[in-house]
Amino acid sequence: MTSTNDLRCPGSDPLSRVVPELFQCLACNEEIEIWTDEVGGRCPSCKTYFKKIQLSNATTTPQNALNSYDAKLKQLIQNAQGSGATEAAIISTRVIVVDDDLADKCREPRCENYGLSRSCPPHISGPTVFKEHLEEFSQAVFFKIDVPSEILYSSERRELFQLLHEIAAGIEKSAIEMGFAHAQAYAGGSCKKVFCYDYPECLALAGEGECRNPGYARPSMSGFGINVAKLFETAGWNTGTNTHDAVSTANKTASVCGLVLIY
C-alpha cells in the first residue's frame, strides 16, 4: 500500500521548513524579513546588511540595540585614536569604491612588492571577489595617520607602517570581541617590507608555515583596488596626491590609512 509519504515530492520537505523570520533593523528600526535558510538580510529602508545572529543577539528593544550598536562604533573610533590614529570615521561600505585599474597598477607598472607576500597580488583574491565580499558588510572604520611627508622617505617609514598595521589589527580584534565576528582589517603597505624585511621569503608563501605576524600583518588595500582618495573625500578629510601607499597633501603632510570592515 502506498503511504502519503511516498506520494510527496522528495524536494518539498526541506522547502517546507524554510520560512521567513522578522527582525528589527539595528540602524533604522525598519522590519527586515530574513528566511530561515539565509544567514542575513538587508534592511529594505536603509539598505544596511546584517547577519541574522547579530539581529538575534540584539538587546531587548530596538532603541537599546541601536544605542548599543552606536556605542560600539564610537568605542572603535576611540580605540583607533587611542592607538595612534590621527583621525577615524565610520563609513558605510556602500561608499567604498573599488577600481580594477587601481589593482592593476600593482602589476603594471610593477610595484616593488608585487608577489612578495601572501597579502599582496597576485596572491590575494583581487577586486572582483572583494566587491562580492563587501556585500556582506554594512559599516567600516576608516582611519589615517598624518605625518610630515619626509617621513615617507626616511628610515622611520617602516615604523610608521608597522603602527598602521598594528592599529588596523587592533581595531579588528576589538570589533571581534564586541561581537562583530567577521571584522576584517586592511592596511597600506606590503607586510613583507614592514614585518619580514630581514627574511628572504614570506613564510606563508614559501609553504614552510603560517605567517610570522598573524597578529599584526594585514592585506594591502591597493591589491583589492580600494580607492583611498574617495575614502578620504567621504570622510571629509583633506585629500591630495594619491601615491601607492599614502596620500600626500599640498602642505607637506602625508597620510597613511587603514580600513576595517565590520557588519
Ligand code: SF4
Ligand atoms: S610571513 Fe611576513 S611577508 Fe608573509 S604574510 Fe606574514 S608578515 Fe607578510
